[in-house]
Amino acid sequence: MAIKTKDFVSYSDALKAFSSGLKEPEWMLEMRLSALEQIDKLELPVIERLRYNRWPLWQVPNLTGAPAAKTVDPFEFVDDKADAARVIQTGNDTVIETLPESLKEKGVIFTDLHTALREHPDLVKEAYMAKAIKPESNKITAFHAAFMNSGLFLYVPKNLEIEEPLEAIFIQNSLVEDAFVKHVLIYADTHSNFSYVEKFLTKGDEKNAANIAVEVITKPGAQVKFSAVDQLGENSTVYFNRKGYTHRDSSIDWALGVMNTGNVVCDFDTDLVGEGSATDLKAVGISSGRQTQVIDSNVVNYGNNTEGNIFQHGVILDRATLTFNGIGHIVKGAKGADAQQESRVLMLSDKARGDANPILLIQENEVTAGHAASVGRVDPEEMYYLMSRGIEQSEAERLVIRGFLGKVISAIPMKSMRDDLVQTIERKLTSR
Amino acid sequence: MAVLEIKNLHVSIEDKEILKGVDLKMQTGEIHAIMGPNGTGKSTLSAAIMGHPSYEVTEGEVLLDGENVLEMEVDERARAGLFLAVQYPSEIAGITNAEFMRAAINSRREEDDKMGVMDFITKLDEKMAVLDMPEEMAERYLNEGFSGGEKKRNEILQLMMIEPTFAILDEIDSGLDIDALQVVSTGVNAMRGEGFGSLIITHYQRLLNYITPDVVHIMMDGRVVKTGGAELAKQLEAEGYKGLMEELGLDIEIEED
Numbered sequence A: 001m002a003i004k005t006k007d008f009v010s011y012s013d014a015l016k017a018f019s020s021g022l023k024e025p026e027w028m029l030e031m032r033l034s035a036l037e038q039i040d041k042l043e044l045p046v047i048e049r050l051r052y053n054r055w056p057l058w059q060v061p062n063l064t065g066a067p068a069a070k071t072v073d074p075f076e077f078v079d080d081k082a083d084a085a086r087v088i089q090t091g092n093d094t095v096i097e098t099l100p101e102s103l104k105e106k107g108v109i110f111t112d113l114h115t116a117l118r119e120h121p122d123l124v125k126e127a128y129m130a131k132a133i134k135p136e137s138n139k140i141t142a143f144h145a146a147f148m149n150s151g152l153f154l155y156v157p158k159n160l161e162i163e164e165p166l167e168a169i170f171i172q173n174s175l176v177e178d179a180f181v182k183h184v185l186i187y188a189d190t191h192s193n194f195s196y197v198e199k200f201l202t203k204g205d206e207k208n209a210a211n212i213a214v215e216v217i218t219k220p221g222a223q224v225k226f227s228a229v230d231q232l233g234e235n236s237t238v239y240f241n242r243k244g245y246t247h248r249d250s251s252i253d254w255a256l257g258v259m260n261t262g263n264v265v266c267d268f269d270t271d272l273v274g275e276g277s278a279t280d281l282k283a284v285g286i287s288s289g290r291q292t293q294v295i296d297s298n299v300v301n302y303g304n305n306t307e308g309n310i311f312q313h314g315v316i317l318d319r320a321t322l323t324f325n326g327i328g329h330i331v332k333g334a335k336g337a338d339a340q341q342e343s344r345v346l347m348l349s350d351k352a353r354g355d356a357n358p359i360l361l362i363q364e365n366e367v368t369a370g371h372a373a374s375v376g377r378v379d380p381e382e383m384y385y386l387m388s389r390g391i392e393q394s395e396a397e398r399l400v401i402r403g404f405l406g407k408v409i410s411a412i413p414m415k416s417m418r419d420d421l422v423q424t425i426e427r428k429l430t431s432r
Numbered sequence B: 001m002a003v004l005e006i007k008n009l010h011v012s013i014e015d016k017e018i019l020k021g022v023d024l025k026m027q028t029g030e031i032h033a034i035m036g037p038n039g040t041g042k043s044t045l046s047a048a049i050m051g052h053p054s055y056e057v058t059e060g061e062v063l064l065d066g067e068n069v070l071e072m073e074v075d076e077r078a079r080a081g082l083f084l085a086v087q088y089p090s091e092i093a094g095i096t097n098a099e100f101m102r103a104a105i106n107s108r109r110e111e112d113d114k115m116g117v118m119d120f121i122t123k124l125d126e127k128m129a130v131l132d133m134p135e136e137m138a139e140r141y142l143n144e145g146f147s148g149g150e151k152k153r154n155e156i157l158q159l160m161m162i163e164p165t166f167a168i169l170d171e172i173d174s175g176l177d178i179d180a181l182q183v184v185s186t187g188v189n190a191m192r193g194e195g196f197g198s199l200i201i202t203h204y205q206r207l208l209n210y211i212t213p214d215v216v217h218i219m220m221d222g223r224v225v226k227t228g229g230a231e232l233a234k235q236l237e238a239e240g241y242k243g244l245m246e247e248l249g250l251d252i253e254i255e256e257d
């Protein structure tokens, strides 16, 4: 559904009605309208080694507020689990929302974004597209700010440590034609410490666009372990922007499984702003069929003694494309900063296209930085060794690949999620 | 009783002939040693038997109970009963040692007869104790970051777990100190018996003080030039390869060290 970009401003009345139907605060509508004005003027973000200006990303969502004509049954995808901290959304609707009483009492907020906007507007305003992702950054972010149609808000108060991971599952409703403009906002207050896991899926085969923005903001000393398994569908064209913003001595550890089946840009960024803050980004990807997935991981060291680590491993099958860009950027003045990265791609087919592209931008002298990148095939020596112990070729290959992707899998804190990722990987590898 | 027979084996690497007609026959219950100077083709022989893709067999046969293993894939050879402990095993991150060994054992078993976790762990603990290996090595990634000695022990651990019919041990002694040598030898000696045969490749006589061979073969320039009993190894130690060559009337360039 190609929309001429100059038509976007014509949606301003529809947006006003949409916003007021959701009882959004005034500032939210203002943000939407000013972003709407800017979409046409802004450029697409530059993603190295990818031209995607013709991708159908510009589908405007249904703004009538009417419920979807067909709805998704969430239990096709998830088990019933009482009393876990969990939010499940199908399309724009929140269908399950559970939070243990003990967490509620301590002030944890874990609810859909529009409820949060009504109940905690100031808290949301502090963080929503204010620090990590900015509406005016580029065409994608402006479009997102204007047309965001549903989302999730997670707030963890000061000094609170949560043992069990909080879980969110988002099922894109492609039984109907509608854009998926989802926003996840995670706000970790000072010295909080928790894990969050999320899963993105698609139900249905309609050709839809998705513009997803996930923001994680860590206040001083906060520590967030973020993991995700993305499994959006073959007919979904996706721009996936996850971005972290760290205050002093805080950290965000990302473990991301990029397992979509359509064309996807993964724009994973972390701004290490506060002194002594750190991020560890681990991503695995599998591309198969004829799809293209590009994972563009970008860590910017602004603060002194900040540490950024990018580690991405991927496998390509069939005629698919998988590209890893690793961008480590140390700005002038970030003394003692460290930027490390490793990107490796394993090609399992002659027709596959892979790229591992390290980019280091260093504008300060007193820093450490390093990178490693490779594109290759399964090592015949490794295969020989495994097979010489009796293991069949297909099983040996699976073991090598599992090993190759293992570091990310083991970084995910929730067993069901790990198993899910392993199963997804096995399924993709055996469907060859 | 099983029989392994190598007949007139010729092997080339990159069009250069390394093995020039090797003949050797052994059966279970026996331990054979192959000794020879560096660069003679001992590792080539073991790799060709196991089916390493870089080695091209141009002539000859390797028969396991009459079946030509050269027509089998590498994994089929292993499941048929062959095992090769190599000098430089691969390091594979992401696969634990234990997981790998269990996959190897279960590759030999029927779907309804797979070895369960408990039985596996019991057996693993027992064998690791024999080899004086700390428990945590089971959960480490396959050979990753192992020292030379740890890798050798790990090869013998796999041997003891898999229990093949014939094991070829390629210079399992190189780089080991006396203590490690004793431990590794204890492992191999524990395997000794009716249903097991081993072909031990070594450059030095030292290992044969701990594992007494039934038969010793001397290999030079791609051929077995002399076969005898355990005393042949002693003779070699006393006279060196040069002495033996004089006795046999051979004129071969060797690297003596």
Ligand SMILES: Nc1ncnc2c1ncn2[C@@H]1O[C@H](COP(=O)(O)OP(=O)(O)O)[C@@H](O)[C@H]1O
Residues within 6 Å of the ligand: B013, B014, B018, B036, B037, B038, B039, B040, B041, B042, B043, B044, B045, B054
């Ligand atoms: N991969 C290889 N490529 C080329 N030449 C090789 C290779 N491996 C072994 N060779 C050569 O084959 C000969 C026999 O080597 P090898 O079988 O390793 O001897 P040994 O184990 O008796 O020391 C040597 O001359 C060696 O240089």
Ligand SMILES: [Mg+2]
Residues within 6 Å of the ligand: B042, B043, B044, B170, B171
């Ligand atoms: Mg050798």
